[in-house]
Amino acid sequence: MKERATVEQIDAVVAHLIEMGFDIHRSKGESRTVIGAVGHGNGDTQLIAIQDGVHEVLRITEPYKLASRSFKPENTVVAIGDVLVGADEVIMMAGPCSAESEAQVEATAAAVKRAGAKVLRGGAFKPRSSPYSFQGLGEEGLIMLRAAADRHDLKLITEVMESSQIDVVERYADCMQVGARNMQNYSLLRDLGRARKPVLLKRGISATIEEWLLSAEYVLAGGNKNVILCERGIRTFESYTRNTLDISAIPVVQQLSHLPVVVDPSHGTGRRDKVAPMARAAVAAGADGLLIEVHNDPDHARSDGAQSLFPAQFERLMAELRVIAPAIGRSICVEPVARRGWSR
Ligand code: PEP
Ligand code: MN
Numbered sequence: 001m002k003e004r005a006t007v008e009q010i011d012a013v014v015a016h017l018i019e020m021g022f023d024i025h026r027s028k029g030e031s032r033t034v035i036g037a038v039g040h041g042n043g044d045t046q047l048i049a050i051q052d053g054v055h056e057v058l059r060i061t062e063p064y065k066l067a068s069r070s071f072k073p074e075n076t077v078v079a080i081g082d083v084l085v086g087a088d089e090v091i092m093m094a095g096p097c098s099a100e101s102e103a104q105v106e107a108t109a110a111a112v113k114r115a116g117a118k119v120l121r122g123g124a125f126k127p128r129s130s131p132y133s134f135q136g137l138g139e140e141g142l143i144m145l146r147a148a149a150d151r152h153d154l155k156l157i158t159e160v161m162e163s164s165q166i167d168v169v170e171r172y173a174d175c176m177q178v179g180a181r182n183m184q185n186y187s188l189l190r191d192l193g194r195a196r197k198p199v200l201l202k203r204g205i206s207a208t209i210e211e212w213l214l215s216a217e218y219v220l221a222g223g224n225k226n227v228i229l230c231e232r233g234i235r236t237f238e239s240y241t242r243n244t245l246d247i248s249a250i251p252v253v254q255q256l257s258h259l260p261v262v263v264d265p266s267h268g269t270g271r272r273d274k275v276a277p278m279a280r281a282a283v284a285a286g287a288d289g290l291l292i293e294v295h296n297d298p299d300h301a302r303s304d305g306a307q308s309l310f311p312a313q314f315e316r317l318m319a320e321l322r323v324i325a326p327a328i329g330r331s332i333c334v335e336p337v338a339r340r341g342w343s344r
Helices: 007-021 104-117 139-151 161-174 187-192 207-221 251-258 265-269 272-285 310-327 335-340
Strands: 024-029 035-036 078-079 083-085 089-095 120-122 155-159 174-179 198-203 227-233 261-263 289-293
Touching: 007 024, 007 035, 024 078, 035 261, 035 289, 083 089, 089 104, 089 310, 104 120, 104 251, 120 139, 120 289, 139 155, 139 161, 155 161, 161 174, 161 187, 174 187, 187 207, 198 207, 207 227, 207 251, 227 251, 251 261, 265 272, 265 289, 272 289, 289 310
Parallel strands: 089 120, 089 289, 120 155, 155 174, 174 198, 198 227, 227 261, 261 289
Antiparallel strands: 024 035, 078 083
16 A cells, blocks of 8 residues: 555455455555455456555565565564564573473573573473373473463463464463474464464474475464564484574575574584584574573483583573674673673
């Protein structure tokens, strides 16, 4: 629509598009409103072009529509409670791979909070490659995670594996994670489109960026506009690292889409000593946040211990990121530095 299009003109265009059989998604930007018409409407769209207040009618050529920058030129900022992902600040999400016990969740939450994380991560429903591996504590784990997040004023992100878990996960979590193995679970994605909490969508282990954005489209098309993308490494011929972290996905996604993108260097490398270098690279490349596995006693973790940082390593990484983020015009949690006089 034109910059000065009136509400009546916008409503008239919307009504016309609905009459033609399209699903309508409005995006109100700073200067103008974009009306997304999705689906198989019929009729001559040139009739829309000559309506009052219309600036132009564009065909979005990408197969994903609502996720594309052509539909919404401004960056989307996703609010996890009062934590904004995609704004100026690089958001740190950290915690154990899985909730294992109250003591473990508490010790890890306290440590990541002290270092400057804003969101506690931790799985209660775990998608494990082997059916014999620890499958998570279920709702009991959610209760532990929620309590620790509240005690330390952290938001909580945790994984939802199937549609039947959405209600319970939404009751405890502030953001729902869709794991790499579930990126193409389209019925789950469709159901998350009707959920109220934001969704963090991991890239599938062999998914192209286009397939990943099409998965985001399922959630957006269902009406949930709060989607965060998460690059977590893809499977390649390289076997030294657990996965190959695709840092180039960050600028590519930022060009193709308005959605925020965060990086998980823990699953991306699978090796504790490689997590910090890739985390630094991700922030330098423009990631909106990081999702990192930290454990109070990683050598005895029930899942992903080898890639989990010791709390002291996470603190050190935070100190490094506080140097890198401002170099590219971003901020990162600085409060603990001031509080602890942490300039060494
Ligand atoms: C996790 O975050 O613990 C996890 C299982 O991640 P992914 O789905 O990326 O393997
Ligand atoms: Mn894990």
